[in-house]
Amino acid sequence: MILCSPTPLSMIKAALLAQLHNDLPCIKGEQESLGLFMFTNEYNADTSLLPSLIAEVQHFCGLDANWLLDKPGKKLTQLIRNNVRYQSTDRTVVIFAALEQALRYGHAFCFGGIGDISKLFIERSKAVSHEVHRVSAFIRFSPAPDNTWVTQPKLFHRTADLILRKFSLRYPDARLIMILDNQALILENQKLLVQPAAEFLHYLPCGDTLMSKTWETYYQAQSIAACKNSYLAQTAIPKKYRTWLSEVIL
Numbered sequence: 001m002i003l004c005s006p007t008p009l010s011m012i013k014a015a016l017l018a019q020l021h022n023d024l025p026c027i028k029g030e031q032e033s034l035g036l037f038m039f040t041n042e043y044n045a046d047t048s049l050l051p052s053l054i055a056e057v058q059h060f061c062g063l064d065a066n067w068l069l070d071k072p073g074k075k076l077t078q079l080i081r082n083n084v085r086y087q088s089t090d091r092t093v094v095i096f097a098a099l100e101q102a103l104r105y106g107h108a109f110c111f112g113g114i115g116d117i118s119k120l121f122i123e124r125s126k127a128v129s130h131e132v133h134r135v136s137a138f139i140r141f142s143p144a145p146d147n148t149w150v151t152q153p154k155l156f157h158r159t160a161d162l163i164l165r166k167f168s169l170r171y172p173d174a175r176l177i178m179i180l181d182n183q184a185l186i187l188e189n190q191k192l193l194v195q196p197a198a199e200f201l202h203y204l205p206c207g208d209t210l211m212s213k214t215w216e217t218y219y220q221a222q223s224i225a226a227c228k229n230s231y232l233a234q235t236a237i238p239k240k241y242r243t244w245l246s247e248v249i250l
Helices: 008-021 031-039 050-061 071-085 091-105 107-111 116-138 160-168 198-203 210-222 230-234 239-244
Strands: 002-004 025-027 142-144 148-151 175-180 183-188 191-196
Touching: 002 008, 008 025, 008 050, 008 071, 008 091, 025 091, 071 091, 071 107, 071 116, 091 107, 091 116, 107 116, 116 160, 142 198, 148 198, 160 175, 160 183, 175 198, 191 198
Parallel strands: 002 025, 148 175
Antiparallel strands: 142 148, 175 183, 183 191
16 A cells, blocks of 8 residues: 555655555545555655656666656646546546556656546646636625635635635735635635634625625626627636626526
8 A cells, every 4th residue: 555645746656656566556544445455565655755766667667757857747746736626536546547657658648638547637637727717717806804805606626725826916915715615715924724604704795785786887887888798798607607706697
């Protein structure tokens, strides 16, 4: 059994150890998913050094993984980082399967989406990136005291912290809060905190509020009456994000 942390570097090292010991990699805390394989010898990927593992894999398995130390390795790291955030129970299985293919057949095989696993690996990474991009474009923050801004978007993946950090670049002195179910994720002074959501819910717009009226006034000022086509404008907004946009006419 090869244990690793849910980080790109640790998972890459776990995949290399899997080639060396012909064993299964696993995220720490998820050992039970291995069944009987959880009772094999235990290896910790976090205590291993990447260059040493690359040399051992080349010597004992005949696999050239030196590309992990170059630009392809950085790209693979980003792909793993996105896949870890993908909301699915089989995300770690897909990641380790894609890593095995990349090590055995080369990074071009993986990056090109050749084969079902590599294709799924690439598609999931794109889905996470698209969510960050789209939600960042459509998100609405409501004002709260002490330069605090609150929002409650509809997220499908674990992208909340990425979105908050993206907005913190625009508003470095603001306290940004994103409500997710019963918890509030808070980004303040580049530090992430988690608190109960109840105390922030009353700052969110409800019904015909000042925030809604402000946006309606803005859109009326920007629109050209002769060219108005609400339904055409809505095609630029994915349907799954429309439910929490007050200015969209459904």
